[in-house]
Amino acid sequence: QSALTQPPSASGSPGQSVTISCTGTSSDVGAYNHVSWYQQHPGKAPKVMIYEVSKRPSGVPDRFSGSKSGNTASLTVSGLQAEDEADYHCSSFAGGNNLVFGGGTKLTVL
Amino acid sequence: QLQLQESGPGLVNPSETLSLTCTVSGGSISSTQYYWGWIRQPPGKGLEWIGSIYYSGTTFYNPYLRSRITISVDTYNNQFSLRLSSVTAADTAVYYCARRDCLRCPDEYWGQGTLVSVSS
Numbered sequence: 753q754s755a756l757t758q759p760p761s762a763s764g765s766p767g768q769s770v771t772i773s774c775t776g777t778s779s780d781v782g783a784y785n786h787v788s789w790y791q792q793h794p795g796k797a798p799k800v801m802i803y804e805v806s807k808r809p810s811g812v813p814d815r816f817s818g819s820k821s822g823n824t825a826s827l828t829v830s831g832l833q834a835e836d837e838a839d840y841h842c843s844s845f846a847g848g849n850n851l852v853f854g855g856g857t858k859l860t861v862l
Numbered sequence: 863q864l865q866l867q868e869s870g871p872g873l874v875n876p877s878e879t880l881s882l883t884c885t886v887s888g889g890s891i892s893s894t895q896y897y898w899g900w901i902r903q904p905p906g907k908g909l910e911w912i913g914s915i916y917y918s919g920t921t922f923y924n925p926y927l928r929s930r931i932t933i934s935v936d937t938y939n940n941q942f943s944l945r946l947s948s949v950t951a952a953d954t955a956v957y958y959c960a961r962r963d964c965l966r967c968p969d970e971y972w973g974q975g976t977l978v979s980v981s982s
Contacts, residue, residue: 758908788968790909797958797972798909809970841909845966849922853901855908 755852756781756842763860764832772857774825774842780852782823786845789818789827792856793838801840802827829859837861864888866959866973874953874980880946884959884973885939892917892937897962900933900944901969902955910955914965915942922965949980 757775764770774781774789781787787805790798800809802818805825815830825844829836842854870882884898891898899914913923915933923931932945946953956977960969 784966786966790968797975798969799972800968800970803968843909843911843968848925849965850925851911851965853909853911 755846756844756854758840758842758854758857760855761858761860763862764829765862766832766834768832769828769830770832770859771826771828772840772842772859774827774844774854776823776825776844776846776852778823780823780844780846781820781825783847784845785820787818787820787825788843789816789825790841790843791836791838792841798841832861834861864961864971866961866971868957868959868973868976870957870976870978872977872979874949874978875982876950876980877948880944880949880953880978880980882944882957882959882976882978883941884943885941886961887940890937891935891940891942897922897965897967898935898942899960899962899969901958901960902953903958903975904952904955912944912946912957914962951980954978954980 789802792798805820806818839856841856846852865887874880897914900912930947935942956975958975959973961971962969
């Protein structure tokens with residue numbers, strides 16, 4: 753069982769927006785602004801899309817955005833494209849030099 | 863361009879020790895203040911942080927795995943390693959090595975991953 757809770761699946765049509773949630777506790781997501789989101793295509797290593805809740809690394813499209821409210825972080829993908837179909841994983845610093853991940857969400861572009 | 867490559871046995875017997883090495887190219891493992899770590903992913907499941915080692919050798923371990931983990935650095939060969947003892951089928955996973963700028967930072971560089979199965 754993963755420390756952070758994500759929905760197993762999400763979907764949307766091309767051009768639409770979809771939001772994926774990541775629920776933790778007051779000891780991890782709620783306590784720190786060190787939440788990251790990774791995109792993982794089948795058979796590939798994860799790639800960071802969002803860090804520190806809402807920051808985008810260079811090269812990540814601005815269609816990807818992140819936010820946090822209380823113990824829940826969210827990743828929004830706007831203007832869905834076929835190449836956005838992938839697994840998305842959230843992670844958070846959890847204090848005590850510990851890091852936790854969510855169980856991952858499979859995003860399907862219909 | 864920094865590259866990481868995992869290597870090690872693809873099959874380990876139950877109760878034995880899993881040993882993996884990550885070879886770093888395109889940069890020195892000891893020249894700058896990075897964290898080198900291991901993350902695993904059981905088949906069809908989410909990611910799990912195993913632990914990280916600072917370039918100086920200080921280690922940080924997942925508290926649930928701490929009693930079974932050793933992560934070390936070999937600066938001469940520009941490698942770092944993972945040893946996980948007393949493995950069971952639950953340790954079957956794709957194991958990734960990765961690099962981050964700080965412990966709270968995301969992993970920016972990843973290896974391609976290597977599948978390790980625990981079975982007799």
